[in-house]
Amino acid sequence: MSSFNLLSIGTQALQANANALSVVGQNIANVNTPGYSMQRADLVSLESPGGVQVRDIQRMANDFLTGQINSDTSAYNSAQAFEQLANQLDNLLASDVSSISKSMDDYFAALQGAVDDPSNLADRELLLAQADALVRRFHDLDASLARQQDTISGQIESSVAQINSLGQGLAQINDRVRLATASGASTNELLDERDRLMESLAGYIGFTTVAEANGEMSVFIGNGEPLVVGSNASRLLTVQDSLDPSQRNIALQVGSSIRDVTGQVSGGQIGGLLEYRTDVLYQTQDEMGRIAMVFASSMNAQQLQGLDLDGNVGQRLFADINASAAATDRVLADSGNARSATSRVDIADAGALRASAYELVFNTDSSFTVTRLSDGVRWNSNQLSSESGAAGVDANQEFYFDAASGSLTLQVDGFRLELDSSERFVKGDKFEIQPTRSGASEFALELSSGRALALADSAGGVSNNRNALAMSDLQFAKLVDGSSYQEQYGRQIERVGSLTATAQISTQSSKAVLDANLQTKSSLTGVNLDEEAARLVQFQQAYQASARLIAASQTIFDSLLAVV
Incomplete structure (x- = not known):
């Protein structure tokens, strides 16, 4: 050499x-x-x-491990967001200071006092006061549920803003990686920064990635919706639900196109919030509304059968569950429907109600489908019994439909829907029916005097207590889905408690998996x-x-x- x-x-x-x-x-x-x-x-x-x-x-770096950590981060943040809200609701339903069951105990205890001495005006006034306290308890609980919905909407808006910021950052890094790769320069620090941003993104929403030959990384959410492609980042928006304006949804803007992707996204904080809203919050609102409506309906029915202290026939104790304002508020029309429609939902049989919302969609101008959203049970119009006129619709799963005039009357699950359009319905027309969603907020006391309580029956004199006894017996009657009022409330507490416990376990297990993978990554890349x-x-x-x-x-x- x-x-x-x-x-x-x-x-x-x-x-x-x-x-x-x-x-x-x-x-x-x-x-x-x-x-x-x-x-x-x-x-x-x-x-x-x-x-x-x-x-x-x-x-x-290990690309497979990096992807797994992103997935674990998404799962953990989703479970954590769900658990935090579920814990709040669990405490709310079970606490004596907010429990419906506790307030019902007080109401029926006051009713028992009136049973013992129906002519005692003080006992009557106490019963009326407890009825008012029960109304306020329902209102307070409903307001707490509404605040949770506001919290969810606020957190969704905040998460969307963070996602947009991270998406822009990823798009910029993609561009720099492409240029560095083309020039043969090192991209190590850029790739570290990109992985860090994607891990942060996973905390807000689940996503998939596709590595490009030029070093760029494309990011997709939902069912392949593009969030970042090369150096271009799409924007997420928070929009009003087309059926329910109180609900904030998530839309993806690609160029001039805006698509609602709420039903597609999962994972991350947004996924947990949406899952809780659909599976827990709305179901709880529907259940509390159903209990309030069955309670008001059954108490009113019994009150109307008695005599008050002045010998008059009893008047409603609580507000009519089929009041005009309440009935019209139970139907929400899709904002995309070109036709206006007048609508109302009357409660035909409160005991047959289900704690659920329903979606009605016209498949053609002469056929439709109704879906019970709580469990996905679906009825096509050809599976229902068609009647010759609206007056004939008086039983479950019956309907009358005049396609030419745009008129539909339908009865399922204890409620009767009436829709009248300004013209024919067309394919794609959509409506959401909420028979019980606002039941707790609309629960109200009508009587203002204890003298008006109809505690006596119609043949035994105004001082007897036979109608009061019948009202008292309603505490244990199986009126709500085969259960008493308080038993059904207890079922809801058990359901929420079970979901909360499951969420806690899910949070802990996903955190343990995430920590283990982070430790593995640290040993390999740290x-x-x-x-x-x-x-x-x-x-x-x-x-x-x-x-x-x-x-x-x-x-x-x-x-x-x-x-x-």
Whole structure:
């Protein structure tokens, strides 16, 4: 080997080890930098005449593990968002200061006092006061549920803003990665930053990724909806639900196109919020409304059968559940419907009500489908009994439909729907029916005097207690889905408690899985100062040896010149 080759090898070794030392220095400098992945100099031997060079600076990252951490982060944040709200509701339903069951106990205890002495005006006034307290308890609970919905809407808006910011950041990094890849520059720090942003994004929403050949990473949400493609980022928007203006939905804006993707997205904080809203909050509102409506309906029916203290026929104790305003508020029309329609929902049989909303969609101008949203049970119009006129619709699963005039009367699950359009219904017309959703907020006391309580029956004189006894017996009557009022309320507490416990377990388990994978990632990609110190010595010694190699080649070259 000539002294020239020896000089070349030494020079290459000096440069390669200098680069390796630089990489070690970069690792040590970033030991506490969040998201930094350890780097390694990839040294390769050269062919004849020999030598060494740094082929690449490797980023010690595992793409599969990174994807798994994103998925785990999404699952954990979803479970945590669900659990926090479920805990609040569980405490709300079970606490004595907010419990409907406790207030009902007080109401029936006051009713028992009136049973014992129906002519005592003080006992009558106490019963009326407890009835008013029960009304306020329903209102307070409904208001608390409405505040939860406002909280969910606010958190969705905040999450959407964060997602848009992260999406823009990912698009910008994609562009920089593309340019760096094309020029042959290192992309390690850019890829670290991109992984950090995607991990943050996973905390808000679930997503999938597709790696492009030019180094870019495309991000998709829902059923393949593009959030980031190359250097372009789409925007998420919060929009009013087309059926229920009080509900905030999520839409994706791609160019001038805006699509509602609420039903597609899952995972992350948004996924947990949407799941809780659909599966727990709305169901609880429907259930509380049903209990209030059955209670008011049954108490009113019994009150109307008695005589008050002045010998008059009893009047309603609570507000009519089929009051005009309440009946019309139970139908929501899709804002996309081109036709106006007058509508109302009357409660035909409160005991047959289900705690659910319903969706009615016209498949054609002469056929429709009704779906019970709580369990997905569906009735096509050809599965229902068609009547010859609206007056004939008086039993479950019966309907009358006049396609020419745009008139529909339908009865299912204890409620009667009447729709009258200004013209024919057409395919795609959609309505949401909420028979019990507002039942708790519309629950109201009508009587203002204890004298008006109809505690006596119609043949035994105004001071007897037979109608009061019948009213008292309603406490244990199986009027709500085969249960008493309080039993059904207890079922709801059990359901929410079970969902809360499941959510707590899910949060804990997903957190444990996430922590384990983060620990694995740290061991693979994190900087170990002991290892770096050893490599520092190793490359320092190699650098010094390379310098000596250059000096030796110079000595040999000088000796050769002296001989000549």
